[in-house]
Amino acid sequence: MPALIDLGASITIQDARQNYLLVTNLPDVWSVELLSAPSDITLFGAEVATKLTALKREMTTSGRKAHLEVTVGSDEVYEFRVQSVEFQEGELHLVTTIIDRSEERHRERLLRALLREVSHRSKNLLAIIQSIALQTARYSGSLELFLHKFRGRLYSLSQSQDLITDSSWRGAYFYELVQQQTDKYLPENTHLVHVSGDNVLLTPNASLHLGLALHELIVNAVSHGSVLRSGKVIEVTCLRLPVDGHDSLELVWDEVLDTEKTAEGEDALKAHFGSTVLERVVPASVNGKARYEISSGRISYRLVFPLESGSD
Numbered sequence: 001m002p003a004l005i006d007l008g009a010s011i012t013i014q015d016a017r018q019n020y021l022l023v024t025n026l027p028d029v030w031s032v033e034l035l036s037a038p039s040d041i042t043l044f045g046a047e048v049a050t051k052l053t054a055l056k057r058e059m060t061t062s063g064r065k066a067h068l069e070v071t072v073g074s075d076e077v078y079e080f081r082v083q084s085v086e087f088q089e090g091e092l093h094l095v096t097t098i099i100d101r102s103e104e105r106h107r108e109r110l111l112r113a114l115l116r117e118v119s120h121r122s123k124n125l126l127a128i129i130q131s132i133a134l135q136t137a138r139y140s141g142s143l144e145l146f147l148h149k150f151r152g153r154l155y156s157l158s159q160s161q162d163l164i165t166d167s168s169w170r171g172a173y174f175y176e177l178v179q180q181q182t183d184k185y186l187p188e189n190t191h192l193v194h195v196s197g198d199n200v201l202l203t204p205n206a207s208l209h210l211g212l213a214l215h216e217l218i219v220n221a222v223s224h225g226s227v228l229r230s231g232k233v234i235e236v237t238c239l240r241l242p243v244d245g246h247d248s249l250e251l252v253w254d255e256v257l258d259t260e261k262t263a264e265g266e267d268a269l270k271a272h273f274g275s276t277v278l279e280r281v282v283p284a285s286v287n288g289k290a291r292y293e294i295s296s297g298r299i300s301y302r303l304v305f306p307l308e309s310g311s312d
Helices: 002-006 040-044 046-056 102-138 143-166 174-183 204-223 259-263 272-285
Strands: 010-014 020-024 065-072 076-088 091-100 193-197 234-243 246-256 289-295 298-306
Touching: 040 046, 046 065, 046 076, 076 102, 102 143, 102 204, 102 272, 143 174, 143 204, 174 193, 174 204, 204 246, 204 272, 204 298, 234 298, 272 289, 272 298
Parallel strands: 193 234
Antiparallel strands: 010 020, 010 091, 065 076, 076 091, 234 246, 246 298, 289 298
């Protein structure tokens, strides 16, 4: 008994007629000054007493055990463990141990909430992957080309997901997102992408889709643009601005092309799936609008979306 009390448990002992012989270490929520002999009602209140009375009614033989869990207020949870014990021959007593389960139940609720969140985000991620696979297959002329593009886009998602996971699912900061999506393709020329503006914390959904947009833009810049040959810096900006009375976020990608590449025409530079992602998939996913243009020796991409739907 002293060991149980040291661990924070409460103990009561009653005789066969349910008269209290011992009450010790009750939780503060039930620690009241008694003006009469203790009973289930005076100790625990009518609601808990009704449940305890029904439980103890079945404790008629030695060795019987039962338990009851009650919630007090909004978040306090206590477990009553009742056991019938024969101290001396023919003398049956009820020993009740009361244990505070509040913290344990709180952790369980939190774990269930986290598991639901993981399940929800996993389904969203699978839906994005499915969309990528379908769109990539639609605009790939061969299996080899499909695998090449699909692997790159999956890698983009995994990079963004790493940032989201590292932030405990809060999202990813814009500067880190740009760096992570571009460093792979410019490992020795990271200075060729200059980021400025507001380093906003994007929501997980916005992080995944903006990461995908940045992936398409940097792949096109390295594969079809002139960034490595000309050494001209790509300007990437992120700014908060009011749009139609709402706090919004503007992402701008500004890339300079050389005359030779521009002469190839917009169709040669604007990859089909990249265009679909940049102009339709990403804007729709963050409730925004986008414009993707190749003209006058420049590639320009501008995405504007409501701040509340994509970032904090």
